[in-house]
Amino acid sequence: MARPSLREKIIESGVRTLHERGYAGAGVREITSDAGVPQGCFTNHFRSKEAFAATILDRYHERTQAIMDGTLRDKGRPPVERLRAYFDAITERLEAAGWRYGCLVGNMSLEVPEQSEVLRTHLVEVCRALTDAFAEAVRAGQDAGEIRGDLDAGDVATFLLAAWEGAMMRMKVDRSPQPIEQFKRVIFASILAPGVKAGSPQ
Structure with missing residues (x-):
């Protein structure tokens, strides 16, 4: 297997570094140190920290899209x-991180x-793509009679993303899964069609 390029090493390390330290807290020195590459490599591959952060957002979004695909x-x-299944898959990752870091998209939305x-x-583009994926699932649920038909699918999707990001923010503060579990209970109790149980077809 080919060795990863220096650029790839910086990106992979950058996802973790920006996620854990934030945009302001992750300087070029920290990014390259965490990647194990000379500091000069950064400017060879990225014209600015801003351009680097955009690349990191894209990589993080690709991983989120892969989870959505499954x-x-x-x-x-x-x-x-x-x-x-989507919320549970993300919850597993949040648990693995000790309920500490939340969502990179949400973190950067607060910061930058x-x-x-x-x-x-x-970030607007990334959030739009996430909202569109939620809306697609909501519309399918409405067509199947699983989700309330009196709600606009786009509104539900926008609310899902906003509430989910808010739950992860509170999770980081509390270092606890409780806000995540509360989100799941309230969301599914709110959007399901009468007589439908979460995860079960009508």
Whole structure:
């Protein structure tokens, strides 16, 4: 197997470093040190820290999309089960991190919009893609009679993402899974069609 390029090592390390330390807390020195590469390698591959952060967001989003492909977009599951599978898959990752770091997209959404218009615009695009994936699952649930039909799918999707990010933010503060579990209980109790249990077709 080919050895990873220096650029790839910086990106892989950068996902972890920005996730754990935040945009402001992760300097070029920390990023390259964590990657085990000379500091000069950074400027060879990225024109700025801002451009680097955009690349990190893209890599993180690719990983999230891969999880969505196996959950939200899995047509072999009932739609509500797709939603639950997605939240459960992310919960496993949050638990593995000790309930400490939450979502990189949410973290950066709190930190960078006033610092960088480039990153703010990038975050808008990422959040739109996440919302679209939720909306697709919600519409499928409405078509199957699993999710309330009196709700606009786009509104539900926007609320799902906002509430999920908020739950992860509170999780980081509490260092506890309780906000995540509360989110799941309230969300599914709120959006399910009457007589439908979460994860079960009507």
